[in-house]
Amino acid sequence: MPTDATPDPYADPLKFGQRVQVLRERRGMTQAQLADLIGISEHTLRKLENGQRKAPDLERVMRIAEALRVRDLSDLTGRPDMHVDLFIGPGHPRLGAVKAAIDSFALSSSSEPPPVPHLEARLHAAWKARHQAPNHREVIGKLLPDLIRDAQSLVRHADSSLERRRAQSLLAQTYSLSQFFIAYQPDSSLLWRVAERGMVAAQDSSDPHAIGVAAWLMAQAHRDSGPRHFDAADAVNLEAVRFLEPLLPDASDDVLAIAGALEFELGYTAARRRETGTAWRHWDRANTMAARLPADYYHPVTSFSRAIMGAHAVTVAVELHQGGESVRQAARADELTIPSRPRRARHRIEEARGFQLDGQPDVAIATLEKAARTAPETIKYNGYARAIILEEVESTQAARRRRASELATDIGLLAA
Known part of the structure; x- marks a missing residue:
């Protein structure tokens, strides 16, 4: 092994400060960036990393874990007794069945796919249940396997280009619903497969709304992967915004709403970068789009609406670490x-x-x-x-x- 190889933060006998340094560098963060995020001076962080300061109390450890997006607290502390997944929740009991449906590709089938209106109605009901049920993962996890298989079947059996585009739009919607179920569960590779397949299906559908939703979810997947992926998140986001922009003067409420949601996501990522002016500028643009929507409108996927903008303002302030604001x-x-x-x-x-x-x-x-x-x-x-x-x-x-x-x-x- 080369002598200059990056040490493994999960192998003893690394000290706490060394683990912080290794995990920080793997995130592509400077000492100044991390120090700013956790509310200490760069000098103090330097002393912590080089062992001149003892490991901090649990409150500071948790702030470091949040800033570094550490998935398991034991990765940061080096203590197996502190094995706690922070940013990935427990695996849902229905995750296995959903994964099996996503990973299964039937090349032929004797059964007929459901009629398009039937699948549309089931998807609408699934999204409605997702928003109304307190145990929403349980509800949509139960519905998803059959929805995924039927949407895939509908694409395979499409007889014309028009039918295929319509089927691909429904498949993209199904993958979007799947991402809400899979997010924060212990299978990141499955999340990425679904995000990518959703984007491909949306592009094949030529449906601007489906494309916008797929881009919105893809941008979130990139951003939640850490600071080194923020540029990729912005690239997807900006491409979708440019794609939708010519349509906005005469856009439907759904297309206008997904464009507004994408605009806010640009602000969200900017806030994660601590770019205050840019973050609030995108929030203002999103708010302007929200004002064009009916007062009672609510986007079925992103929740974008007039009502959500206050919640979005809280998110921007929190990501900027502006507690009072x-x-x-x-x-x-x-x-x-x-x-x-x-x-x-x-x-x-x-x-x-x-x-x-x-x-x-x-x-x-x-x-x-x-x-x-x-x-x-x-x-x-x-x-x-x-x-x-x-x-x-x-x-x-x-x-x-x-x-x-x-x-x-x-x-x-x-x-x-």
């Missing part, structure tokens, strides 16, 4: 106007992140309790929520520690 934006956002239960719970999680950044951990835990009541499967699979809960489980305040422990038990993060 995120709390102010949370006070202005009316989460009750968000009809989707998982999206409403996600907004609560973003609010909790803001309260945590603002030094209000008790309010953060109370907010996460509300998220759990709204959609328990959302909080169970969300890495940010899990990180806050784990941090407060170790709180020196007995009442806060008890509430965090009870919440951790309720969502399955700690054994009962």
Whole structure:
């Protein structure tokens, strides 16, 4: 092995600071960037990495884990007894059946595919259930295997180019629904297969809305892979925005909404880069598009609407690590106007992140309790929520520690 090879952070006897350095470098982050994200000076981080400072307390460890997008806390600490998946939730019981349907390609079939209107109605019902059910992963996980197989069959049996394009649009929608189920589960390669197949199906459909949705999800997959993939996320996003732009003067509500959602995603990624002006500029553009939509409109996939823009403002402030601003934006956002239960719970999680950044951990835990009541499967699979809960489980305040422990038990993060 070459003497200058990068050490393996999972092999002892690396110290905590060395693990931080290796994982930081693998993320392509500078010391200055990481120090800014976790709220310490570059000088202090340098001393931590070179062993001149001891490992910090759990609160700081959790902030480092969040900034580095560490998937398992033991990867950062080197302690097997701290084996906790942070940004990947537990594998859902229905994940195996969904994966089998995605990975199976029948080259011939004696059975007839369902009529197009029938599959359209089932997809519409599945998306509706996804937004209304508190256990949304269980609901759509039960529906997805048959939807995937029938959509694939519809493409195989298409007799004309028009039928094939329509079938590909439905297949792209099915893959989009699949991504919501697979996200944050322990099979990242499956997520990427679905994202790529969804994009191919959308392009083959020539449906602008399907293409926009596939690009929106692909950009998120890139961004959630870490800072080194932010440029790829922006490239997909910008290409989709340019593709849709000529259509916007006469666009349907759905096309206008997906264009607005893509515009906001550019702002989201900019916020993750800590580019304040760029982030808020894209939020303003998205808000302008939202204002063109009917007051009661709500995009069936992205949740983009007039109502969601307040929640999006909270997200931008949180990603910019502006605790006070995120709390102010949370006070202005009316989460009750968000009809989707998982999206409403996600907004609560973003609010909790803001309260945590603002030094209000008790309010953060109370907010996460509300998220759990709204959609328990959302909080169970969300890495940010899990990180806050784990941090407060170790709180020196007995009442806060008890509430965090009870919440951790309720969502399955700690054994009962």
